[in-house]
Amino acid sequence: MNQADLIWMNGEFVAWEDAKVHVLTHALHYGTGVFEGVRAYETARGSAVFRHQDHIDRLFKSAQMYYMDVPFSKEQIREATLDLIARNGMKSCYIRPVVYRGAGPMGLYPLDCPVDVFIAVWEWGAYLGEEGKQKGIRATVVSWRKIGQDALIPIAKANGQYLNSVLAKIESEKAGYEEGILLDQRGFVCEGTGENLFIVKDGIIATPTYLSGVLGGINRAAAIQIARDLGFELQERQVARDELYLADEIFMTGTAAELTPVREVDDRPVGTGEPGEITRAVQNVFEDALHGRAERYADWNDVVPVPAPTP
Numbered sequence: 549m550n551q552a553d554l555i556w557m558n559g560e561f562v563a564w565e566d567a568k569v570h571v572l573t574h575a576l577h578y579g580t581g582v583f584e585g586v587r588a589y590e591t592a593r594g595s596a597v598f599r600h601q602d603h604i605d606r607l608f609k610s611a612q613m614y615y616m617d618v619p620f621s622k623e624q625i626r627e628a629t630l631d632l633i634a635r636n637g638m639k640s641c642y643i644r645p646v647v648y649r650g651a652g653p654m655g656l657y658p659l660d661c662p663v664d665v666f667i668a669v670w671e672w673g674a675y676l677g678e679e680g681k682q683k684g685i686r687a688t689v690v691s692w693r694k695i696g697q698d699a700l701i702p703i704a705k706a707n708g709q710y711l712n713s714v715l716a717k718i719e720s721e722k723a724g725y726e727e728g729i730l731l732d733q734r735g736f737v738c739e740g741t742g743e744n745l746f747i748v749k750d751g752i753i754a755t756p757t758y759l760s761g762v763l764g765g766i767n768r769a770a771a772i773q774i775a776r777d778l779g780f781e782l783q784e785r786q787v788a789r790d791e792l793y794l795a796d797e798i799f800m801t802g803t804a805a806e807l808t809p810v811r812e813v814d815d816r817p818v819g820t821g822e823p824g825e826i827t828r829a830v831q832n833v834f835e836d837a838l839h840g841r842a843e844r845y846a847d848w849n850d851v852v853p854v855p856a857p858t859p
């Protein structure tokens with residue numbers, strides 16, 4: 549992880565070393581925050597944030613679901629992010645905005661605590677590895693189930709909820725796999741610890757839905773659109789666990805992992821054990837879209853304005 553010079557905190561740019569919070573920050577005790585994972589890529593038009601508005605919309609929705617009023621407008625957050633990338637001189641980076649309950653009265657009732665916001669950026673390579681993107685990763689179904697809609701709000705990207713993913717990630721890593729797959733409360737396939745999941749069988753793509761408690765992934769939406777634009781049939785439906793073992797192809801999508809094929813699940817090869825044709829077709833267009841090379845999806849790239857030269 550390559551650190552940047554500046555972090556944006558509550559409207560100010562502060563040095564990376566000085567971006568600190570009080571120990572009585574409510575979110576530190578109870579996980580009362582929401583966040584986003586966003587990426588900017590180098591494109592021919594300059595550095596550009598992928599599906600920026602969608603991430604900001606989801607951030608605000610997540611905040612609303614946890615009763616937090618973001619003390620900035622969506623446009624202020626967008627401009628702060630673009631400015632932060634430019635001031636840090638970054639071409640491609642990972643972007644992490646967090647909206648959280650700051651230091652205030654302790655106890656579980658958070659509504660009297662302030663709502664604070666920061667945005668950090670750093671350079672970060674492919675989360676599941678460049679080799680994983682090329683050759684596919686090994687995944688396993690973990691023992692932890694995805695949090696149910698009757699306990700928390702899986703559709704919200706809330707900090708505290710990620711203890712679920714953390715347990716799943718540790719279990720899968722300790723067992724020697726690159727990623728864990730969580731089932732939902734009823735035993736249907738849900739998603740990876742930080743990615744949505746797609747299976748391909750007999751030329752048809754399928755991906756689990758909100759019924760299974762998936763996060764409404766922005767790259768999930770992008771992959772769905774790309775697959776359909778390429779003419780593939782894509783079903784959003786419940787996916788049974790054994791379909792993972794029957795699948796010809798499996799891939800995952802997420803901001804951190806981008807589009808990563810899965811070559812093995814629970815020690816069984818997926819299809820031929822190599823990324824399949826449909827995965828490759830969607831992945832190629834997806835990569836083009838990320839890097840601003842796909843004319844059709846050009847409005848998915850929010851270009852960082854270059855400051856005018858000082859006379």
Ligand SMILES: Cc1ncc(COP(=O)(O)O)c(C=O)c1O
Pocket residue numbers: 585713739740741742743744762763764765766767768801802803804
């Ligand atoms: C649990 C979970 N599912 C899915 C995703 C993929 O979402 P997105 O494509 O918006 O990054 C993420 C990553 O944010 C995640 O944390």
